[in-house]
Amino acid sequence: MLNMDFSQKVVIHTQDQPWQESPSKGVWRKPLAREGIENGHATSLVRYDAGAGYTAHNHPGGEEIIVLEGIFSDENGDYPAGTYIRNPQGSHHQPFSQDGCVLLVKLNQFQRGDSAQIVIDTQRGEWFPGYAELKVMSLHTYQGISTSLVHWPAGTHFLPHSHAGGEEIFVLNGEFIDEHGRYSAGSWIRNPHMSKHDPYVEVDTTILVKVGHL
Ligand SMILES: [Fe+2]
Ligand SMILES: [Fe+2]
Numbered sequence: 001m002l003n004m005d006f007s008q009k010v011v012i013h014t015q016d017q018p019w020q021e022s023p024s025k026g027v028w029r030k031p032l033a034r035e036g037i038e039n040g041h042a043t044s045l046v047r048y049d050a051g052a053g054y055t056a057h058n059h060p061g062g063e064e065i066i067v068l069e070g071i072f073s074d075e076n077g078d079y080p081a082g083t084y085i086r087n088p089q090g091s092h093h094q095p096f097s098q099d100g101c102v103l104l105v106k107l108n109q110f111q112r113g114d115s116a117q118i119v120i121d122t123q124r125g126e127w128f129p130g131y132a133e134l135k136v137m138s139l140h141t142y143q144g145i146s147t148s149l150v151h152w153p154a155g156t157h158f159l160p161h162s163h164a165g166g167e168e169i170f171v172l173n174g175e176f177i178d179e180h181g182r183y184s185a186g187s188w189i190r191n192p193h194m195s196k197h198d199p200y201v202e203v204d205t206t207i208l209v210k211v212g213h214l
Pocket of ligand 1: 087095
């Protein structure tokens with residue numbers, strides 16, 4: 001078990017973590033939270049070397065992916081950096097990467113009944129105005145759990161707030177900051193239910209945010 005107590009705050013600067021071998025040759029991982037080594041709830045960074053592939057598999061608890069670098073592929077298509085993918089229960093595929101890629105993957109975390117198959121190219125998605133100068137691109141919402149991209153222009157200071165249902169953040173670019181620390185691109189933060197902070201940025205920053213699931 002790794003970081004499976006959701007009442008605890010977790011910060012992992014993944015840029016400082018070593019890649020670990022997976023059972024598939026040329027596929028590497030940085031585990032962030034997981035129930036078992038090869039099953040159950042798992043949140044990880046995953047890297048495919050050029051030409052690497054993974055065995056065909058089902059998604060009994062769903063699979064959520066954001067492509068961070070390169071091009072991820074399966075028999076249904078090619079997904080360049082910035083693609084957000086949800087493969088629900090009942091879906092299956094055989095993924096690979098011709099030239100290599102890096103992904104953030106969340107396995108076995110779908111809510112019951114959440115059966116939408118989703119592919120969003122966030123490079124072409126529409127941004128909507130949020131608080132102050134923030135821009136928000138909503139990616140998925142189901143029964144109180146929401147996932148979005150949030151862009152923070154340099155100098156944006158949000159309001160002090162608490163997180164009913166918790167908040168999970170992956171910093172895609174720039175540097176996210178609050179009174180507890182500084183989180184550069186590649187940092188993963190899990191703020192538990194009813195935690196508080198007062199976030200801001202000094203440089204242009206984009207984060208992936210999931211709320212309501214903790
Ligand atoms: Fe998969
Ligand atoms: Fe927050």
